[in-house]
Amino acid sequence: MSAVSFEESLNDLRLSFRNSPEPSYKVSNYFYAYVELFGHLRGKECTFVETGVLNGGSLFMWRQWLGPQARIIGIDMNPGAAKWRDHGFDIIIGDQGDPQFWQEAFGEIGPFDAFLDDGGHQSFQQIVTAQEAIRHAQKKCVVVIEDTCTSFMREFERHRNRSFLEFSKAATDVLVANTSHFFEGQFPAIDNPQSLEEFKQVCSIQFYSGIVAFKIDPAVAEKPELLWNKEPQQNAEDFRYHGTTSATVVWPNPFIVEKVTVRGGRE
């Protein structure tokens, strides 16, 4: 496929959605994220996995937009989804909340380029799905969980404060903690090295409205190093403690107005 602009790709995707021969429903601002996250796969041989088939509409949308070379795999717990095999889609039937299921499913899927979860949307399902997809990633790829709105919704509140969004925000700490060896004695002790291991191939975690994307690249699995391009002859003075020593801000919490003072400076 010749290079198309972001806007063209976005228009094509909206058209593929509207023209899908089967019903599908998506939140309108997801299309922007899809183009950012999956646009590079258009016209290429790739493996695209979506958990959540329902009426099959999104399977046709992905095929129309990505192109005929794409292997589109749909996953659903409803055995009725198997009928879409007759239309050239790979369909795997199973329960995304069960890690054992993923063991077998990823054996069948093999290396994948993109994984999108639009399944049951309960936090534990989203967490197990993200963890298993990240564990089974074998090459540069992206693992995307959508409908993170359920982290706040009453219908899904049995997760209490262990929502998928809280899991994802905590995972961003792991990305930073893998640099703790640069700063001896500065970080809390890493008592859970397993968490660093789990996310070591994740190079970024991107938050969109209703979507979290984990970008994976095995090349980043190396422990990061602190690099000078060249040693300075004489280090300039760093003025970080010469300025104001605090800021009062409204914390970005949509549910509570919270004005807080964030202190800085040094003793």
Ligand SMILES: C[S@@+](CC[C@H](N)C(=O)[O-])C[C@H]1O[C@@H](n2cnc3c(N)ncnc32)[C@H](O)[C@@H]1O
């Ligand atoms: C939101 S719909 C999918 C919509 C579809 N992707 C679209 O855009 O048209 C959710 C689907 O997830 C499936 N699902 C729910 N819980 C599941 C689970 N535990 N494992 C696998 N699939 C599940 C449901 O059967 C349903 O078909």
